[in-house]
Amino acid sequence: MKCTSLSLLALAAAMTLPALAAHKGTVDLKQPLVLASQGSFFVGGESKTIPPATPNGAAGEVTVNQMYVQFQTPLNAGRHLPVVMVHGCCLSSKTWETTPDGRMGWNEYFVRRGRAVYLADQSSRARSGFDASIITAVKAGTAPPSQLPNVLFASHQVAWLVFRFGPKFNQPFPDGQFPVEAADELYKQMIPDLNSTLPSPNPTWANMAALAVKLHGAVLMGHSESGFFPEQAALHDPSGIKAMISIEMPCPALTDAQISSLAKIPTMVMFGDHLGDVQGGPANWANSFASCQKFVQRVTAAGGDAEMLHLPAMGIHGNSHMLMQDRNNLQLADLILDWINTHVEGRKATARK
């Protein structure tokens, strides 16, 4: 953590959000991290029969669609709901850890602020594995190449535009918050996305819902590709889901019945800056923002507690799509923690302890 950015954060928080500044003062990020527990496990997964590996071999089973989850629990977590964080396209749970320029990520910061954190690699990604049997079948000539998965992976050039680091590749926004000097480290986080190998509906949705049940209640957070996964999980099984936090994604069209169902759970949507300021690239963030404004309005009209946190409208400028890695990432984490405290756990923003 650089002292300069901490000071700027503290200044910004003091000017716009006095309660956050006061609370931040209670967490010394240089103190040792004390954990009540940590570990990892899987949620979901089914057996699938695969053909023999050799002409003389036997058929067998592999496990697919499971979701790997890594967790840390602070000493005083009992007072707070756990938070489940799920990454976006072409990324893994690395998203939430140490930033590309070496600062503290949201995973550790949330723990230091008293919440258990569960990082899930989406089913078919990273440590969750994926169903590779079609690749083997095409290589063996028993399936046509057209059946190979559409593997998503973004080039550096596409990532720069989709993640809104600047209007053109290698040209940053003057007020951009992403640490572009460390963009090469971000590119190392970008890994092949094999979601196209998954059955429909995406098993990560049911796995997230099952994780919330297993935890006896949790806040689900998604980003980008997984931004609407908390809502999809709630449409599958809302019983364990205490809040939904959706960061920067398109919001799909829903039926009135679906809106009514989601309106029973507090919802927060967050978008960063420069939504219409990028030239080219496959994403249209202005359209995504508009679709989510409509979603928030419909949930609110249905009697729900839904809030759009559009950062520039709150006086917080320059945030990229990778806002959990931006220079002001801990200021944004405080916004989220404050929202959970007040909208989900019924605490007062100015009286948290």
Next chain:
Amino acid sequence: MKCTSLSLLALAAAMTLPALAAHKGTVDLKQPLVLASQGSFFVGGESKTIPPATPNGAAGEVTVNQMYVQFQTPLNAGRHLPVVMVHGCCLSSKTWETTPDGRMGWNEYFVRRGRAVYLADQSSRARSGFDASIITAVKAGTAPPSQLPNVLFASHQVAWLVFRFGPKFNQPFPDGQFPVEAADELYKQMIPDLNSTLPSPNPTWANMAALAVKLHGAVLMGHSESGFFPEQAALHDPSGIKAMISIEMPCPALTDAQISSLAKIPTMVMFGDHLGDVQGGPANWANSFASCQKFVQRVTAAGGDAEMLHLPAMGIHGNSHMLMQDRNNLQLADLILDWINTHVEGRKATARK
């Protein structure tokens, strides 16, 4: 941690290794875990130009061959060398974490015993990503299916035999240490292995050597597919490598010059039980053991400090190939820690503090 297994461990340790039992008494596994720091980063990685994603799109670069590393440092780590753990085929760093039946893994135990631990996902696996461009090319018809990678993934049936859970599938050894009641949880850890997409030599070797240099000295540990990677890393660049721990793998034939080079670094090889007791399966552990006995003999003859820890010969019976997940996994961790203390750091086994 189950009290019964702890008691058995303590009993076993007291009977065979008094120093370890005494030391274990100084670590209360139920106390909170206190970390000086934690985080994640990448080692290595190169840019590679990929074709345009669409006919009208532009070519771009992706990053490949990088190695994802996750670390935790205890408060008192300064007295001890860090340990880098690298997983085997069709697995990820999950190998070293919470066991399939929910006990503490080596990652946390080593930290609680005062050592910084670095878990690396092999290049081309899990959070390290892999080069998927050939899959895209075959799907697009610009490369033949024969160029698809040989994806390695083991069925439950093959895993049971290769990991030596018993003589036949679903038939455990009577004295087996692996928690076979949780085998389904192990199968969820097994993910596609895309090492065949890597250039030669395997970039993980150079990445492990570079990590040891970055850490100003480290103990490298490998298992199974990566069992000889510490030695391969040392043949690439020994400058940061203070010790090599190789668990259950075939030992390749080396030249006298290579043996002479490796003999400068303390080396420990560990094998479990029932090496010749499995009927079928692609592994021949008795042959692997013999090849490593020869390796240890050659290093010793060259003046090196090399030791074979064949567990049954030490009175420790029933260990599987996944011995870091076996019921006596912490007893084996103590063996390793004791070896590092005495062979690498020059401490006396009975006077460690």
